Amino acid sequence: MDEKERHATPATGTGYSRRGFLRAGAAAGAMAAGAGAARADQQPDPLITEVQSWAQGWGDGVDATPYGLPIEFESDVIRRNVGWLTADVISSINFTPIHALDGTITPTGCAFERHHSGAIELKKEDYRLMINGLVDKPLVFTYEDLERFPRENRTYFLECAANSGMEWAGAQLNGAQFTQGMIHNMQYSGIPLRTLLEEAGITNLGDQIKDKWVYVEGADASSNGRSIPLEKALDDCLVAIKANGEALRKEHGYPVRLVVPGWEGNMWVKWLRRIEVTDEAVQSREETSKYTDTLADGTSRKWTWVMDAKSVVTSPSPQMPIKHGKGPLVITGMAWSGRGAITKVDVSIDGGANWQEARLAEPGVDKAMSRFYLDIDWDGSEMFLQSRATDATGYVQPTKDALRAIRGENSVYHNNGIQTWWVKENGESENVEVSS
Amino acid sequence: MDEKERHATPATGTGYSRRGFLRAGAAAGAMAAGAGAARADQQPDPLITEVQSWAQGWGDGVDATPYGLPIEFESDVIRRNVGWLTADVISSINFTPIHALDGTITPTGCAFERHHSGAIELKKEDYRLMINGLVDKPLVFTYEDLERFPRENRTYFLECAANSGMEWAGAQLNGAQFTQGMIHNMQYSGIPLRTLLEEAGITNLGDQIKDKWVYVEGADASSNGRSIPLEKALDDCLVAIKANGEALRKEHGYPVRLVVPGWEGNMWVKWLRRIEVTDEAVQSREETSKYTDTLADGTSRKWTWVMDAKSVVTSPSPQMPIKHGKGPLVITGMAWSGRGAITKVDVSIDGGANWQEARLAEPGVDKAMSRFYLDIDWDGSEMFLQSRATDATGYVQPTKDALRAIRGENSVYHNNGIQTWWVKENGESENVEVSS
Numbered sequence: 022m023d024e025k026e027r028h029a030t031p032a033t034g035t036g037y038s039r040r041g042f043l044r045a046g047a048a049a050g051a052m053a054a055g056a057g058a059a060r061a062d063q064q065p066d067p068l069i070t071e072v073q074s075w076a077q078g079w080g081d082g083v084d085a086t087p088y089g090l091p092i093e094f095e096s097d098v099i100r101r102n103v104g105w106l107t108a109d110v111i112s113s114i115n116f117t118p119i120h121a122l123d124g125t126i127t128p129t130g131c132a133f134e135r136h137h138s139g140a141i142e143l144k145k146e147d148y149r150l151m152i153n154g155l156v157d158k159p160l161v162f163t164y165e166d167l168e169r170f171p172r173e174n175r176t177y178f179l180e181c182a183a184n185s186g187m188e189w190a191g192a193q194l195n196g197a198q199f200t201q202g203m204i205h206n207m208q209y210s211g212i213p214l215r216t217l218l219e220e221a222g223i224t225n226l227g228d229q230i231k232d233k234w235v236y237v238e239g240a241d242a243s244s245n246g247r248s249i250p251l252e253k254a255l256d257d258c259l260v261a262i263k264a265n266g267e268a269l270r271k272e273h274g275y276p277v278r279l280v281v282p283g284w285e286g287n288m289w290v291k292w293l294r295r296i297e298v299t300d301e302a303v304q305s306r307e308e309t310s311k312y313t314d315t316l317a318d319g320t321s322r323k324w325t326w327v328m329d330a331k332s333v334v335t336s337p338s339p340q341m342p343i344k345h346g347k348g349p350l351v352i353t354g355m356a357w358s359g360r361g362a363i364t365k366v367d368v369s370i371d372g373g374a375n376w377q378e379a380r381l382a383e384p385g386v387d388k389a390m391s392r393f394y395l396d397i398d399w400d401g402s403e404m405f406l407q408s409r410a411t412d413a414t415g416y417v418q419p420t421k422d423a424l425r426a427i428r429g430e431n432s433v434y435h436n437n438g439i440q441t442w443w444v445k446e447n448g449e450s451e452n453v454e455v456s457s
Numbered sequence: 458m459d460e461k462e463r464h465a466t467p468a469t470g471t472g473y474s475r476r477g478f479l480r481a482g483a484a485a486g487a488m489a490a491g492a493g494a495a496r497a498d499q500q501p502d503p504l505i506t507e508v509q510s511w512a513q514g515w516g517d518g519v520d521a522t523p524y525g526l527p528i529e530f531e532s533d534v535i536r537r538n539v540g541w542l543t544a545d546v547i548s549s550i551n552f553t554p555i556h557a558l559d560g561t562i563t564p565t566g567c568a569f570e571r572h573h574s575g576a577i578e579l580k581k582e583d584y585r586l587m588i589n590g591l592v593d594k595p596l597v598f599t600y601e602d603l604e605r606f607p608r609e610n611r612t613y614f615l616e617c618a619a620n621s622g623m624e625w626a627g628a629q630l631n632g633a634q635f636t637q638g639m640i641h642n643m644q645y646s647g648i649p650l651r652t653l654l655e656e657a658g659i660t661n662l663g664d665q666i667k668d669k670w671v672y673v674e675g676a677d678a679s680s681n682g683r684s685i686p687l688e689k690a691l692d693d694c695l696v697a698i699k700a701n702g703e704a705l706r707k708e709h710g711y712p713v714r715l716v717v718p719g720w721e722g723n724m725w726v727k728w729l730r731r732i733e734v735t736d737e738a739v740q741s742r743e744e745t746s747k748y749t750d751t752l753a754d755g756t757s758r759k760w761t762w763v764m765d766a767k768s769v770v771t772s773p774s775p776q777m778p779i780k781h782g783k784g785p786l787v788i789t790g791m792a793w794s795g796r797g798a799i800t801k802v803d804v805s806i807d808g809g810a811n812w813q814e815a816r817l818a819e820p821g822v823d824k825a826m827s828r829f830y831l832d833i834d835w836d837g838s839e840m841f842l843q844s845r846a847t848d849a850t851g852y853v854q855p856t857k858d859a860l861r862a863i864r865g866e867n868s869v870y871h872n873n874g875i876q877t878w879w880v881k882e883n884g885e886s887e888n889v890e891v892s893s
Contacts, residue, residue, distance in 0.1 A: 066585065066597060068583055068585050069585050069587065069597060073676065075577040075578065075579050075676055075677065075678075075728070076577075076676055076677060076678050076680070076730075077678060078678060079547050079574055079575040079678065080547070080572060080574060080575025080576040080577035080578070080677055080678075081572075081575050081576045081577075081707070081708075082545070082546030082547045082549065082572070082575055082576075083536075083538050083546050083549045083550065083551040083570055083571075083572060083576075083708070087532065087535045088526060088527060088535055088566045088567060089536065089565065089566045089567065089568070089570075089706050089708060090524060090566065090706075091524060091703065091704060091706060092578070092704065092706065092707040092711045093578075094580055094581065094711075095703070095704045096523065098703060098704065099523045099524055100519075100525065102519050109518070110518030110519050111515050111516070111518045113518065113519045114519060115519040121703075122699070122702045122703060123608070123610070123646035123698070123699040123702060124610050124644045124645075124646045124699055124701065124702040125610065125644065125702070126562055126644050126701050126702050127702060128565065128701055128702050128703045129525065129564065130524045130525045130526065130566065130703075131524060131525065131703070132525070134519055134525075135519075136516060136517075136518070136519060138515055138516060139515040139516025139517050139518055140516040140517045140518075140519075141511040141512075141516035141517075142511065142516070142528070142529075143511050144530055145530065147504055149502065149504050149505050151505065161502060161505060165780065165781055168787065169781060169784070169785040169786065169787060170785070170787070171787065171816075171830065171832045172559070172787060172789070172818075172830060173818065174559070174560050174561065174818035174819055174828055175819075208560045208561065208562050209560070210559035210560045210818075210828075240509065240511055240512055241511065241512060241516055242511075242512050242513060242514060242515065242516075244512070262559070263558070263559040263560055265560065265562050265564055265701075266558045266559060266560040266561070266562050266563060266564050267527065267531070267534060267557075267558060267564045267566075267567070268527060268528065268531045268534065270525050270526075270527060270528065271517070271528040272517075272519070272525060275528045275530075292511070294512075344601065345601055345602075345605060348605070349605040349606070350605065351604065351605060351606070351607065351608060353608070380607075382608075382609060382610035382646075383610055383611075392610055392646075394607065394608060396607045
């Protein structure tokens with residue numbers, strides 16, 4: 022596994038070179054001297070001097086499509102399934118094409134999905150949300166009822182507990198979309214779950230509130246029930262009616278899903294149907310035989326809800342080869358933590374031997390994804406590219422080996438280890454591991 | 458125009474009532490006693506006790522569509538054209554359905570569009586950006602070249618100068634989508650224009666930089682050329698390659714558009730082809746016969762680039778009637794300013810006689826849209842609903858009458874006057890004016 026010997030000299034500094042643009046500059050020089058007046062050593066760029074068909078007639082009018090779609094040239098920027106990963110597409114996974122995106126908001130149309138019994142069609146008129154159990158008065162809300170409660174807007178990431186799960190046993194899937202793409206980051210509009218619980222009334226619980234739970238379930242056949250400590254339910258959970266400004270997609274739980282900030286995606290119940298206040302955790306299928314972390318000795322850790330700090334370089338990466346050769350190179354990626362805002366991301370091009378602090382595009386947001394950039398002058402030699410996130414608690418993303426030393430390799434959940442791309446001299450990358 | 462006499466008693470305070478939910482509570486009580494065990498005075502809700510077809514079988518698998526679309530039930534939440542507004546759909550307008558959205562990010566698929574000669578198809582491979590004129594060395598960039606420069610991420614609103622333009626002559630179009638929907642708010646990833654200008658070199662300008670201009674034009678047939686002071690170009694303009702994380706839509710200028718934060722949308726040139734550094738403004742069609750503001754005496758104001766602070770209540774509104782009757786009501790809307798962040802939004806339900814401060818969902822963002830909420834207990838009587846934005850400079854959004862007193866009614870541009878919805882007792886609304 023030790024690939025370090027193959028690593029070349031690190032790029033020197035982050036200085037920006039103009040070399041990459043001289044070719045273009047020469048073409049412009051020709052253009053400046055008049056169309057067609059090429060210098061002897063440089064053909065003018067026909068796309069500037071002659072062929073601009075798009076400037077010679079009408080484009081499309083405004084009534085092209087009811088809902089605006091990406092241009093046809095971007096048809097490969099879609100969420101993708103991996104056929105063999107689950108028994109049936111009904112219960113499978115669509116990975117976000119994080120390698121091809123920028124910014125922090127995940128476009129709704131290509132955002133990660135995971136269903137346990139398929140995505141159901143549930144009309145707003147048919148929607149009901151029951152709150153029952155240890156409440157003062159059980160209540161049922163229609164969708165229209167929910168719209169009448171005070172709303173909040175918050176941006177949060179949702180990450181599947183199994184994101185990067187295949188990586189426990191070593192580098193497996195090739196591409197950031199498949200290794201880290203079970204994630205999305207959206208701006209939610211919703212009602213604080215606290216508000217709805219207080220509407221049903223929890224005054225009867227007195228000071229026992231801190232020991233109680235809620236059991237949340239969806240309206241699909243799987244119901245996907247999960248137990249959540251009442252303390253978390255009263256803290257920052259949202260009953261979301263919009264994502265990224267518009268209605269939730271069917272596959273994201275239309276018309277209503279639960280948002281459990283910073284905690285594993287399976288708890289963000291879609292098509293949210295019922296919230297029961299309970300004395301104890303229900304110990305459902307989804308929190309016993311699944312979504313527990315099996316250790317080396319065969320025992321399992323449970324209640325491993327929080328998604329620890331993690332990051333990944335999205336470009337360059339196996340799906341995003343460097344095509345321009347050496348010189349100025351933008352290295353970019355995403356970082357996130359379920360415990361707070363991202364405060365720092367470091368990038369290594371030599372497999373973790375040396376680190377440079379990357380630039381956060383904007384200040385970190387609590388339990389939301391951050392975009393980072395590192396601008397380097399690539400010398401054209403191979404790199405072992407890594408990123409390492411630090412969050413507001415001071416927690417630093419560990420190596421995969423450090424995680425394995427504690428947790429073994431039996432789990433498929435909660436792998437937040439440092440990812441390595443071996444970027445070759447030809448600009449192509451592979452998912453590899455370096456010893457640490 | 459004085460509709461004030463028709464206004465009813467203001468709703469008293471913002472207290473939250475549980476009345477609206479007692480019906481639902483009673484149904485839940487029945488449910489809690491066992492399915493089918495209805496109380497004599499209350500039928501159980503069959504959607505809870507019996508019919509839950511969606512919980513009895515598989516939903517759709519993950520391979521339904523390449524790009525995830527909104528559920529069919531939301532097919533009315535689309536950008537819309539107004540046929541008679543322009544001579545041809547080629548040069549027309551698609552309005553954002555702001556009435557139906559929440560949060561602050563405008564979903565790309567339903568975001569405002571305006572074309573001057575139609576939306577063109579321009580491949581990344583064919584894309585070229587020239588910087589010429591008074592630069593040290595003219596340059597031409599390919600798309601791939603642009604990807605190699607350090608990038609920024611920033612969220613900005615784009616508003617057409619003609620947004621609300623029909624309102625100069627009084628209440629016209631009925632619905633927030635049509636009165637204020639020539640706007641969107643996106644997170645852009647792009648290269649600072651300053652970086653590209655410095656790459657071409659502006660050292661030859663010495664201290665004359667503050668007097669110079671850039672002329673920017675697009676690759677479509679209209680070219681839509683506009684002059685921008687070099688000082689603004691060097692300040693916060695971006696050459697954007699992504700919007701809301703993904704490639705720009707064709708209709709938004711794929712693959713590259715200019716972002717001119719806080720300034721009128723016409724200057725945000727799409728399919729950006731050329732940037733020329735010039736001694737003086739070019740005085741193009743788009744900044745002389747168009748996009749100047751004709752005053753009452755027939756003279757025109759020009760260089761009216763900045764979009765002043767503005768706001769609108771998006772719900773309730775003509776397209777968003779109140780269907781639930783009196784009781785708890787969420788009033789929500791958007792506010793924005795080209796001069797800085799929104800610091801305060803006030804809402805009036807009596808046509809401007811009394812104002813209550815609304816709640817901003819998140820702290821205001823420089824030159825981006827803010828979401829506001831006001832939660833009231835509606836007494837069921839008619840309202841004259843208004844919102845009024847204040848920005849970081851202390852500027853307060855004026856009434857339409859105050860604007861007209863200064864600028865007359867000849868212009869179609871820069872109407873940022875306060876909008877009024879007459880909300881009737883039956884919950885339906887109309888676009889009206891009240892004297893001020």
